[in-house]
Amino acid sequence: MKIRIADIVNDSIVDGPGIRLAVFTQGCFHNCEGCHNAATHDFYGGRLIDTDDIIQLVKKNPLLSGVTFSGGEPLLQPEAVTEAAREIKRMNLTVWIYTGFTWEEILQSENKKVVLKYTDVLVDGRFEKDKKTLDLAFAGSYNQRVIDVKRSVSHGEIHELESCL
Secondary structure, eight states: EEEEEEEEEEESSSSSSSEEEEEEOOOOSOOTOOOTTTGOOOTSSSSSEHHHHHHHHHOTTOOOEEEEEEEOOOGGGGHHHHHHHHHHTTTTEEEEEEEESSSHHHHTTTHHHGGGGGOOOEEEEEOGGGGGSSSSSSSSSSEEEEEEEEHHHHHHHHHHHGGOO
C-alpha cells in the first residue's frame, strides 16, 4: 500500500524511547501555529513509497526499539499507517503515533481508530503555541497527552504514561 511521506529518520532518539525509525507523513490540515514540521502540511509534497519499504528499513536495523509515525498528520492516511503498524507489531517492536487529533476524535472515526489496535503510545492533540513547553519528554505543548493505548482501551478511559509526564 502506498503512503505519502516527507522523510524517514532511521535512528531517531527524540520521537519516543530508545532508537526509533521515525516516519514523517506528508499532508496536514491542522496548520498549528508554530508547528516544527510545517513543510509537511502540503498534501502534494513529499513522495509516495510503499509501506513494504518501511518494513524493509525496520528489518535492516536490529537496534530499533520501534517505529514512530509523525507528520504531517499520520491519521489522514489511516489505512497505510495501520498496515505498516500491524507488520511492525509482528516484529515485536513498539509503535508510537503523533497526531493532532484527540483521543476522543479518533474514537469517533472508524477508519482512524482501527490503528489503535497496533499502537502502543499515542501523543494526541494539536500543538498549541501558547502552551509550548520543553519540560515534557515527548510532547510539545501542555495540552498534548502521551497516552498508553493498551491500558486506555482496556480500562475504557485515558491513561497517560506516567514516566513521560
